[in-house]
Amino acid sequence: MTEPFLVARNIAKRFGALTALANVDLEIRSGEVLALLGDNGAGKSTFIKILAGAHPPSDGELVIEGNPVAFHSPKDAAASGIATIFQELALSENLSIAENVFLGRELKRSILGIPFLKRKEMRQRVDGLLKELDAHISDPEAPVGSLSGGQRQAVAICRALNLNARLVIMDEPTAALAVAETRKVLALTRRLAARGCAVVLISHNISEVFEVADRIVVFRRGRKVAERLAAETHHEEVVSLITGAHPDVRALEKTN
Amino acid sequence: MNVVRQLGNGVFSMNGREWSLLVACLVAIVIFSVASPHYATSGNAATVLRNSVELLLIGLGMTLLLAMGGIDVSIGIVMGLAAIAIGRVLGAGGNPLLALIAGPLVGALLGCVTATVVVIGRVPAIVGTLGLLGVYRTAVFVLLGGQWLSGLPSSLTEVLATSVLGVPVPALAITIAYLAVWLALRRTPYGLHLLAIGNSEEKARLSGIPVIKIRFMTFVVSGVLTGIAAMFYVATYRNVEMTIGSTLALDAIAAVILGGTSILGGRCSLIGTVLGVLLLRILQNGLLLIGVPSLWQPVVTGVLIIGVLGFEAVCNRLPLGRFQRARA
Ligand SMILES: Nc1ncnc2c1ncn2[C@@H]1O[C@H](COP(=O)(O)OP(=O)(O)OP(=O)(O)O)[C@@H](O)[C@H]1O
Ligand SMILES: [Mg+2]
Numbered sequence A: 001m002t003e004p005f006l007v008a009r010n011i012a013k014r015f016g017a018l019t020a021l022a023n024v025d026l027e028i029r030s031g032e033v034l035a036l037l038g039d040n041g042a043g044k045s046t047f048i049k050i051l052a053g054a055h056p057p058s059d060g061e062l063v064i065e066g067n068p069v070a071f072h073s074p075k076d077a078a079a080s081g082i083a084t085i086f087q088e089l090a091l092s093e094n095l096s097i098a099e100n101v102f103l104g105r106e107l108k109r110s111i112l113g114i115p116f117l118k119r120k121e122m123r124q125r126v127d128g129l130l131k132e133l134d135a136h137i138s139d140p141e142a143p144v145g146s147l148s149g150g151q152r153q154a155v156a157i158c159r160a161l162n163l164n165a166r167l168v169i170m171d172e173p174t175a176a177l178a179v180a181e182t183r184k185v186l187a188l189t190r191r192l193a194a195r196g197c198a199v200v201l202i203s204h205n206i207s208e209v210f211e212v213a214d215r216i217v218v219f220r221r222g223r224k225v226a227e228r229l230a231a232e233t234h235h236e237e238v239v240s241l242i243t244g245a246h247p248d249v250r251a252l253e254k255t256n
Numbered sequence B: 001m002n003v004v005r006q007l008g009n010g011v012f013s014m015n016g017r018e019w020s021l022l023v024a025c026l027v028a029i030v031i032f033s034v035a036s037p038h039y040a041t042s043g044n045a046a047t048v049l050r051n052s053v054e055l056l057l058i059g060l061g062m063t064l065l066l067a068m069g070g071i072d073v074s075i076g077i078v079m080g081l082a083a084i085a086i087g088r089v090l091g092a093g094g095n096p097l098l099a100l101i102a103g104p105l106v107g108a109l110l111g112c113v114t115a116t117v118v119v120i121g122r123v124p125a126i127v128g129t130l131g132l133l134g135v136y137r138t139a140v141f142v143l144l145g146g147q148w149l150s151g152l153p154s155s156l157t158e159v160l161a162t163s164v165l166g167v168p169v170p171a172l173a174i175t176i177a178y179l180a181v182w183l184a185l186r187r188t189p190y191g192l193h194l195l196a197i198g199n200s201e202e203k204a205r206l207s208g209i210p211v212i213k214i215r216f217m218t219f220v221v222s223g224v225l226t227g228i229a230a231m232f233y234v235a236t237y238r239n240v241e242m243t244i245g246s247t248l249a250l251d252a253i254a255a256v257i258l259g260g261t262s263i264l265g266g267r268c269s270l271i272g273t274v275l276g277v278l279l280l281r282i283l284q285n286g287l288l289l290i291g292v293p294s295l296w297q298p299v300v301t302g303v304l305i306i307g308v309l310g311f312e313a314v315c316n317r318l319p320l321g322r323f324q325r326a327r328a
Helices: A044-051 A074-079 A097-102 A119-133 A149-162 A179-194 A206-212 A235-243 A247-255 B002-008 B016-035 B042-067 B075-091 B096-120 B125-144 B155-160 B169-187 B189-199 B201-206 B211-237 B248-258 B270-289 B294-317 B322-326
Strands: A006-015 A018-028 A033-038 A059-064 A067-069 A082-085 A108-111 A114-117 A167-171 A198-202 A215-220 A223-229
Touching (some): A018 A044, A033 A179, A033 A206, A033 A235, A044 A167, A082 A149, A114 B169, A114 B189, A119 A149, A149 A167, A149 A179, A167 A179, A206 A235, A223 A247, A235 A247, B042 B169, B042 B211, B075 B211, B075 B248, B096 B155, B155 B211, B189 B201, B189 B211, B201 B211, B270 B294
Parallel strands (some): A033 A198, A033 A215
Antiparallel strands (some): A059 A067, A108 A114
16 A cells, blocks of 8 residues: 555644544545544544644644654645645635635735736636636625625635645535535545545535545544444444444443 | 836725715815815915825824734824934934934834734734833833923935925825835735735634734834834924824824724725825814814814714625625
């Protein structure tokens, strides 16, 4: 088997007295869709925020292609090829769609040493991305605050695609989407994986997960309690892993 | 040339709010002209413009601060401290060029102090700058030793009260400052980052924006503009009084809000700030000329702020959400 793109070792995160994550070991492979499942508050978003450089871990280390990395900001993670669609989307409502897609990594040309925005080029690139996504957005100059929830999600996805990332993380990307849009996003995750990209997908919709995931990881109360190949498990087992009814989880939780 | 046209596209374009401000200025001028025979004179017009110089420069910086979700209520006294530095250099018979450097330099240093408290120390801007206001007030008092700096040499005035190709130096300085701030805001990544921070600091951070760097820089820029304002102040009045700058922060915040910049951040208008400053100064000057004591000036400013914010609060509850209008 080839070396994983990213290895998380013994990751822990504490917010004051609250332990949101403990002892999480995980491998993320290129060309694979990895689904993260778990109840509300299980620690999924916290974990991917560590991968995205948005939180420093309290403990543990991240290794990318064999090299330990320490992210001090989301910019560092982006520079390592990690693009993240956060659950809260993290879009700036007062800026346009095009500006949001490029925010933090704008195209610019230097005139007398001053970095000026290449607005036209950015605009054209966003037009292309929106078309590729088949997103129903007519005006890339519109402020994101005027868009619907699903349209905003499309903008966030554009943002991630625009990075040409090696790892794309999506935290509940289909939560606000209608049926047709959900299908598009699921197809997109498969396309990204086929391109050799690693994909991490968080979702509460188990059928959706079975449709696209190669591997399934279940979090429970800040711990990773199970990891299965999608082909070797089924809906009921995953549900019992999430709720803690599964004997493996019971055994694990008894020993702790 | 093409590049210049492309970059400058929209530099003076105005939305409804800004046109109404312009109309308000004109209406005020007409009313005051009728009410006072001394009003509509070229001398008085020059006075109003003259009185607007410092506020325009400081207002540009305050626009950036508010757009970022920040504020600086100590900015008037920062100008006072910069003016004292300039006055001391001039009083000691220093080269006026040295005085030209002293203003922006002191402004930049004090901007760093403010940024250290507010950005690095994470003290909310309104509280942090209020604390600094207290400190700086006393500093002004101590530095002046209870006495005005007065009768300063005219060497700086001779430099700054001149014209270049028929354009007075203050007008030139304001135009350059306006264009520089406008370009930074609307044509460089800095402007997008500033507005994103004003919308939500956390979202800006998650987007990979260097939030601390941008916020720090903006306080320093505001300080530098204030230092330049101090230069013009000293050149004009050739003295520094104990109460210098005590109403400037209020005036600046009022003018900027009047101009359509959001007190909550994320949205701003530079042309609106310019018009806001002019309206404020026209009102203050006109009221004085029709016999309202100057004691009433802060009342007018205060009522304007409350009126505008109250009006906006009502409008925001109406349909046509704030983001429809935010882009203009
Ligand atoms: N910034 C924070 N400060 C303090 N506590 C936090 C913070 N972020 C998350 N937590 C806590 O960490 C725990 C895990 O939260 P997290 O958002 O990772 O859950 P999740 O698995 O993504 O849940 P959901 O399915 O509801 O999105 C929760 O108890 C939450 O309250
Ligand atoms: Mg979550």
